Amino acid sequence: MSDTVEFARELIRRASVTPDDKGCQVLMTDRLRTAGFNIEDMNFTEPGYDPVANFFATHGTEGPVLCFAGHTDVVPPGPLENWDRDPYDPIIEDGVLYGRGSADMKAALAAMVNAAADFVTANPDHKGTLAFLITSDEEGRARAGTKMCMEELTKRGQKIDWCIIGEPSSTTVLGDTVKVGRRGSLSGMLTVHGVQGHVAYPHLAENPIETFAPVLTEIYAAKLDDGNAYFPPSSFQVVQLESGTGFPNVTPGSLYTRFNFRYSTEWTYLQLQEHIVTILDKHKLKYTLDWHLSGEPFLTEGGELIDTVIAAVEASTGITPELSTSGGTSDGRFIAPAGAQVVELGVSNATIHKPNECMQVDEIDGMERCYRDIMQRLLGNT
Secondary structure (H helix, E strand, O other), rough: OOOHHHHHHHHOOOOEOOOOOHHHHHHHHHHHEEEEEEEEOOEEOOOOOOOEEEEEEEEOOOOOOHHHHOOEEOOOOOHHOOOOOOOOOOOEOOOOOOOOOOHHHHHHHHHHHHHHHHHHOOOOOOOOOEEEEEEEEOOOOOOOOHHHHHHHHHHHOOOOOOEEEEOOOOOOOOOOOEEEEEEEEEEEEEEOOOOEEEOOHHHHOOHHHHHHHHHHHHHHHOOOOOOOOOOOOOEEEEEEEOOOOOOEEEOEEEEEEEEEEOOOOOEEEEEHHHHHHHHHOOOOOOOOEOOOOEOOOOOOOHHHHHHHHHHHHHHHHHHHHHEEEEOOOOOOOHHHHHOOEEEEOOOOOOOOOOOOOEOHHHHHHHHHHHHHHHHHHHHOOO
8 A cells, every 4th residue: 555545545544624623734844845845834813713824835036927726625524324444534445545535635736745745855956936835724714724825926926837736626537538628606695684574464564484485486597698609508596584573474574595606608707797687677666785706707728728637637547638628616716817837637436425425446556657757747847
């Protein structure tokens, strides 16, 4: 069993439920520091929340900058009775590694670090700069992690030219899919105001459920777009809907709903906000509306990084990857706006966030080979 596999298991043993890093980053920085990287802790705290551990590591001082990015935090395991084994005991059975964070994305972190240590040992005077940007706040609020790190790096003029994120991008086997962008995510928190009253006298009240029903129907019926060459169609979904007083003879005075858009580059968040407000005002609702923008859509259209990743995956796995923008959001939404080409390359996402999360153990060494090849092609001296 390789050192990289054992390193992945060591990371999985640490129950680093977001945003508690549980010392994972120390394990990573110890290895990187030994390999000659400069390590900068970039820990931030969002007011009212726990501190977030982040670090930025560099080997080299010139451009171009190739950055490997990722997160040490994981989602909670959920009810333990749904697991066939301890989620933090990284058991290998029949060639499969089990454990929370195995696929998302501690195996990738182990592969990145060991690939980098091997690369700089073989290429101490490599071209450009090899960097790492690692957070423990990706699965949670994602506000004191990569977002604040990028704000600080941008403020000081630190450029990232190419970024590889170790998110589980593949569908079935390592390398069958790489992500070259992600949809935007915009959430709305809407309160519809009415007048509470007796259920037998509806004319003396204003039931917000009744007034909102045709609005919701119209929003769902509105076709947003057909997508484009890179993105699937944009979507709208209600994720929360609450109203009522708890009494069967009382109509409520308010209704609360939370909804979300996953949207392509056919829209901006301002256009989506205007789309909703126009419908609400058309129906003359009395309402309060707040917004949260998780991230705008981003896309890397061709270029040296994509060509390099495709070549490295083909050389390491024999597979020509599909280029995709599917799935949720990633921290690429904070890195791409600064001008970086961003690609996500990792193992299958079939079990992420589920009980019995797992991955093929031989794909850990496969990732390491891919990452090492990418480093060599972009920063190697020969």
